[in-house]
Amino acid sequence: MPEIAMQFDIAAPRPVVLAALTTHDGLTSWWTDAVDREGDVLLFDFPDVPEPFRLRLERSDPDRVVWANAGSFPPHWAGTWISWELADQPDAPERTRLLFRHGGWQPGSEEGVPMVAGTWAELLVRLKDYAQSGKVQPLFVTTRHHDEE
Numbered sequence: 735m736p737e738i739a740m741q742f743d744i745a746a747p748r749p750v751v752l753a754a755l756t757t758h759d760g761l762t763s764w765w766t767d768a769v770d771r772e773g774d775v776l777l778f779d780f781p782d783v784p785e786p787f788r789l790r791l792e793r794s795d796p797d798r799v800v801w802a803n804a805g806s807f808p809p810h811w812a813g814t815w816i817s818w819e820l821a822d823q824p825d826a827p828e829r830t831r832l833l834f835r836h837g838g839w840q841p842g843s844e845e846g847v848p849m850v851a852g853t854w855a856e857l858l859v860r861l862k863d864y865a866q867s868g869k870v871q872p873l874f875v876t877t878r879h880h881d882e883e
Contacts, residue, residue, distance in 0.1 A: 736844050737837035738851045742858055744830045746865040748796060748820050751830045754865050755799045755818050756791075764860040766874035775804050781876040783807075789816065796820065803838075810843040810850075830865070834858060 744751055754760035761769045761776070768779035770786070777786040788805030792815070799818040803811045819833040836854060839847060857873055864870065 736839050736847045737835060738847065738854055739833070739835045740855060740858055742832045742834070742862050743823055744832055744862050744865050746830060747828050748822065748830045751820055751832060751861075751865045752796060752799070754861055756794050760864075762872060763870040764864040765857055765872055766876065767872045768874075768876050776801065779876055780874045787811070810839075810846040812843075813840050814838040832858075832861075 754764060758769055758771070761778075766778050766780055768786075770777040770779070774791045776789045776791060778789065779786045785805075785807050787807065788803070789801035790804035791799075792802050793800040797820055799820075801816045803814045806812065814836060815838045817833075817835045817837075819835075821831045821833075823829040823831045834854065836850065853873075860871055860873055
């Protein structure tokens with residue numbers, strides 16, 4: 735099975751990066767401005783997408799955050815998981831090394847992996863920029879929020 739994996743060094747301490755991955759303000763600052771939560775399920779809305787992506791928070795601690803797809807949309811994400819491993823950079827403990835992985839792709843879904851990988855690469859650059867500078871610039875901006883429907 736294919737897996738998307740990328741590593742970034744971020745000039746920000748681990749708690750700042752962790753907050754960007756686990757808080758509403760953090761997630762809406764680099765991914766999409768429309769993030770809601772139903773218990774342990776995060777809902778991510780995107781422009782021109784008929785329903786939110788549903789990702790269950792499986793683990794959240796200072797070293798690792800894991801989400802698992804909790805919905806049927808998008809169909810090619812069925813059964814996938816996303817892992818964010820955080821560590822101090824070996825030569826700079828006030829900086830974070832982030833290992834991102836998106837795996838669990840089902841047979842037949844491999845065709846969409848390169849497109850998803852390209853989007854993740856762009857998102858990770860925005861995450862890095864946000865953690866380093868505090869500049870809010872979500873890749874996806876929508877006026878449709880799940881809780882307003």
